[in-house]
Amino acid sequence: MSPVSGSPRLVLAATPLGDVRDASPRLVEALATADVIAAEDTRRTRSLAAALGVSPAGRVVSFFDQNETSRLPMLLEALHGGSTVLLVTDAGMPSVSDPGFRLVAACVAEDLPVTCLPGPSAVTTALALSGLPCDRFCFEGFPPRKQGERRRFFAGLAAEQRTAVFFESPHRLAATLADAADVLGAARRAAVCRELTKTYEEVRRGGLGELAEWAAEGVRGEITVVLSGAEPPAAGADLETLVAEVKQRVADGERLKTAAAEVAEAAGVSKKVLYDAAIASS
Structure with a gap:
């Protein structure tokens, strides 16, 4: 039926x-x-x-x-x-x-x-075209419009090991990619998928820095961005290094508890131990 x-x-x-x-x-x-x-x-x-x-x-x-x-x-x-x-x-x-x-x-x-x-679906179509890992991914909707909130948005993805997909309007794309490059590093890999399935479909792949420079020249159409996940932390990352990462994320606007939990999960260490260490070093 x-x-x-x-x-x-x-x-x-x-x-x-x-x-x-x-x-x-x-x-x-x-x-x-x-x-x-x-x-x-x-x-x-x-x-x-x-x-x-x-x-x-x-x-x-x-x-x-x-x-x-x-x-x-x-x-x-x-x-x-x-x-x-x-x-x-x-x-x-x-x-x-x-x-x-x-x-x-x-x-x-x-x-x-x-x-x-x-x-x-623009999400899965862009993901498949991106050339980035597709086995685990998350969808993040649209980044915030205000720069401060947008930078905190990307700070929240700093330790995310899954590939992330998000939408963006063409007139905000250059600023969004520039913020992403500044927060996550210019070398972090991404793909900008434009006008999917349409006559002028285009997929630009590269580091966030070079993609931001490309977008600064002006981009039109419907945009889907695919962002590579963070590299897994090196085995045996020392507590001092992890505390420094937590403090940097707090300086970028995250809550200490949230930053400590996400860094600890990514590094495979105790959330409480890392949180207490970050408190002690303040």
Whole structure:
């Protein structure tokens, strides 16, 4: 049985990042048959449906960051009333730095069924293209806009050994990469993925320093950045070195307890021992 017919449920559907041919047959069916389509941008969703040769039979309503909370009661009422609600964003998977989480959480709380039509994702596409390790990774959303908060954001990734993926707007990319290079080191490897699946797709790989210089010339399009993880600490790293690392992170704005815990975990030492040593050296 189709996941968008037969019984009411919330359906999360991934939409193409750029190339409409990446739309799945299940997405086409969902657009044609859902009772309600909650769309981040109704115009873009109607354009996508037209490109796919689909005429939505259900209501198409807006569902974006600014009205997500106010739309919840109406969508939940539709679901309780027996409707199937399809949730789509402008590109990629709903809830991944896009509207959707609150609606899913509300459905789970009210025991309403939720299903997903998998498909394109900028996160996994960029990760696969980056040339960086993909076996363990974390997704960090968008870095903070303010420089001080952004530098603390990168300080929090200093000891992260997993590959990290984050989004950034093109007009902030140069400043973000410059801060990352300053905090994490110019040599730390990264990949900037631009306009994924679109005509002018581009992947730039290199150290943070050289990528920051490249971005300073101006970059356009949708941006996903993949950042290599930190190198594992050298075996037998001495406590004095670890304390110095903790103190540097505190100087960069982190809480002592958080910095000590993360450095200790990365080094494989006792959190309490490192925390106490950092306190004693202050």
